[in-house]
Amino acid sequence: MTGTPLPPRGSFSVRPARPSDDALLVEGVGVEPVAWVASAQLREEMATGNYRLEWSWIAERDGRTIGRALWWGREDAGRPATLDCLWVADPADHPEDVGAALVRAGLDSFGPGPALEFNVDVDVDWPSDPAAVHAVRWRERAARAGGFRLTTERVSFARTDTDPRPGRSLRLSFAPAADDVFRSMFARVAAGSLDAHTLDMVAREGLDALAEDDLHFYLSLPGDRDAWQIATLRDGSTVGFIIPTRTAYDASISYLGVVPEHRGKGYVHDLLAEMVHVHHENGQHRIVGTADRANAPMRAAFTRAGFTVSRVRIVHEQ
Template identity: 60%
Template structure:
């Protein structure tokens, strides 16, 4: 590390709030400014015990903000990682901050580190430089799997996609959805699904998916199973919410029915469910390599809002 002073990494306290607010960022990545920091602290999505500071000789040289649900006992994602631009090796300080957080939150389950950039800036050298040291720190800090995802959004003012005329939608039980989560894993283009199956198997994936999506805000009764008019099941939808907006959380087409464009029918149904419930904004993400899903979002009136680099274990 740079300099002769040793690095100290510690969680913040309320007395650090003013210092935390002084941070700014000239790099072309999304970061948390003073206003958002105060809002998230007030909501409980950020907390001092989830916020870590790196110091040399009592001078702050790094800040890590972990985000969690307001009713949670531990965070889910590293939301913002900043290092003083005067540091020659920011990856060293960033690694120390990540490891400190991971050690403290190791029982929190599947932690992630997210870095957002504007899609139009994705080939800019300043973007790649900002991503490189963060990725190096992520990997050294134990986040060994990196995925590029594209984020989309649409509003109630955008034209609604057409209602499906070839599928029928109905409620389903947890057992039915558990079976479907497992069934759609075969041939999936989603990196998390493929990684989970390879490491833990289809049954574990299905149970984990059911538990995770059941834990999200939103109405469980909005989940629906899609069938053709002859009663043949072709897929399912899981519309939920994140902490801020209505979300396209999960849709799946059974392997034997792929290639027939059913993804458009499923996404259209999810959009209509959310807007019919009064939601003004709907968001969704997909892996950059999942071209069919990207096309479906665009066809359903969604616009690209950002690229998200997801570092996970």
């Protein structure tokens, strides 16, 4: 989203990082109870190209750094995917003004392309912590003022290969399929979805646009495309599909879907169990996944498959 500069309460400027800004990028210290990109991680991933100077923005007042925004992307990507860290020096003094200007600068600079996200990770009990509530809320105001349009609270889950594995399905078979098959499946499972992003995009742009956007997004993620599978019954009828991929750091339960005519029969457990086995059999130690707070059936499925809640992620989307 583009727009005119946001009117600040105090005079400050926002600019992209320069080669001489290495110290500026790493000197900020996170004091709020939200996830933080620490200096060691930032240096390591600057070297791999997951963070880059041209994807990093700095806010200054009177020659002093008062904020930074760090965007993350794949090593081979031409533009970032997520805003991972939005920091201001004084979170008590209208931080949403500086934050919004940093967000707006990035969105304007990166231009058209796949929708971008801003992720804020907090502890599970964050609503009971006033400092966490403040940290989440000012970032939400900054996200909206800066150009993000939709906010969703997601619950993050994780399990390791030392946790008991769920039983593998005895009623479904799994097989690979071409991209166009998965594109049609994205459209089929959208009916009756509880996912906030799906509902929003279908309402705004329709099923075809959703299916194309989902396919493009999941193809862009790290992981093995050959692991994508269609699930069928013995009579050949399609029940759903699974897309096991990766985040930057862990194996991921990226997407699973059951077609409307087969819902209510517990197939979500079969699909999730298969994804767990696929990842662990491929040598993945840790598997992560997320479900919208409102999606109680998916959260229950994660628990049944041996996952535990690890954090809450506030996701701001374009």
